[in-house]
Amino acid sequence: MSIAGKIALVTGAGTGIGQGVAVELARRGAKVAVHYNRSDAGARNTLSRIESIGGEGCLVQADVARKEDIDRMAEAVADRFGGIDVLVNNAALQLNYDFFEHDEDSFDRMMNINLKGYLQCIQAVVPYMKTKRSGRIIVISSVHSKRPTDFDAVYAMTKGGIRMLARESAIELAKYGITVNAIEPGAVDVGKQSVRESKPILSEEERERQKHARSSILDKFPLGRVGKPLDVANLVAFIASDESEFMTGSSIRLDGGSMLL
Numbered sequence: 001m002s003i004a005g006k007i008a009l010v011t012g013a014g015t016g017i018g019q020g021v022a023v024e025l026a027r028r029g030a031k032v033a034v035h036y037n038r039s040d041a042g043a044r045n046t047l048s049r050i051e052s053i054g055g056e057g058c059l060v061q062a063d064v065a066r067k068e069d070i071d072r073m074a075e076a077v078a079d080r081f082g083g084i085d086v087l088v089n090n091a092a093l094q095l096n097y098d099f100f101e102h103d104e105d106s107f108d109r110m111m112n113i114n115l116k117g118y119l120q121c122i123q124a125v126v127p128y129m130k131t132k133r134s135g136r137i138i139v140i141s142s143v144h145s146k147r148p149t150d151f152d153a154v155y156a157m158t159k160g161g162i163r164m165l166a167r168e169s170a171i172e173l174a175k176y177g178i179t180v181n182a183i184e185p186g187a188v189d190v191g192k193q194s195v196r197e198s199k200p201i202l203s204e205e206e207r208e209r210q211k212h213a214r215s216s217i218l219d220k221f222p223l224g225r226v227g228k229p230l231d232v233a234n235l236v237a238f239i240a241s242d243e244s245e246f247m248t249g250s251s252i253r254l255d256g257g258s259m260l261l
Contacts, residue, residue, distance in 0.1 A: 001241045004029030007081040008240065009074070011035040011064060011121060012091030014042025016190035017140060020229025021088055021236050022046050026055030028237055033060050033077040035091065064091050064117035065109070074124035084128040086240045089118045089139040089162075096152050107154055114158035115165070122169055126178065135178035136240045139166050140232070143186045143255050159184075163251050170249030179248035181239050186255025188227040222257035 008025050012018040013034040023046060026032045032050060034057055036043035043059050050057040058080050062073035078084055093113045095106055118139055129135025144151055145159040166182035173180060235254055238244055253259060 001238060001243050002029065003086070003237060003240050006030045006085040006240065007033075007077070007083055008086035008088065009033040009035065009060070009077050009084055009125065010088040010090060011117075013046050014039070017185065017188055017229045017232050018088070018090040019046045019049075021090065021233045022057070023049050023053070023055075024230060024233035024237055025086070025088075025240065026050040026057055027053050029055075030086065030240070031055075031081045032057040033073075033080070034058065035060050035062060035064075035073065037061065037063050037091070064121060065112040067120050070117070070120050070124045074121075074128065078128050083132065084125045085132070085134070086136045087121060087125045087138070088236055088240075089121050089137070091117065092140070092158070094152065094155055097154070099153050102154050110154050110158055114155070115161045118162055118165060122165075122180070126173065126176070129178050130176045133177040135173075135176070136244070137166075137169070137173070137178060137180040138236055138239050139180070139182045141166070141182045141184045141251065143184050143253060143259055145182075145184060145251075146253070147259060166251060167249045174248060179239075179245065181244075181247060181249070182251040183232060183235055183239075184251055184253045184255070185227055185232055186253075186258045187221075188229060188232065190229065220258050220261055221255075222260060225256065227254065227256060 008030045010018055010022040010032060013022040014036045022032050022034050034043045034046045047057050047059055060073045060076050062069035064070055093110050097106060122137055139162050141162040142159040144156040145163040163182050166180050170180040
């Protein structure tokens, strides 16, 4: 399974899943455009990690809620590397608001980034893929696209929309040799700490509460752990490869079996 020489654009690649995907694609020989929006610190860290393993990459800035930014980004990547073979739509906004905390502004922000942004990123890269009669588009959705919880309702709505976007665009783009597939991760450890965990000194009661919370989380995963960015990256690498050419319109759950419980 090889992706060596392929040109990949990974959105939201400065942290978490996006960073893990970008570094792993580079490790396997792809040329990787590392996208960021407001802060370039994380993206520069991703690029540094890529270069430290002998990979080739570049930084691209864009607000994925703005079509003109997206088009400029795609053009910059194609100019730098000579095309675009793989798009990983990962950049997303997660506010974690309760149902009645959402207002028109928060709703629009999440829809514009998480859903409209995904659609317009696909539209921007397709012309470059059509010239080669091949391409791999991978959209990062979530188990929340399938499973209702008391989680952020608008976030879940966008992830459900992403799942359908993958199916509809897979039909539309198949005639160009372009596949579109969705990955639906469950909980993924991206290294963030809660405020409580960052306290320098914890009481014995707080220690026990944290210990119980961690045990409760692991009880929900038959494989005994939450996901890692590399778990997602390995699946992305397969979908980006030629071996996946007959798979399109699929939504692959990647959650350590948590939805079975």
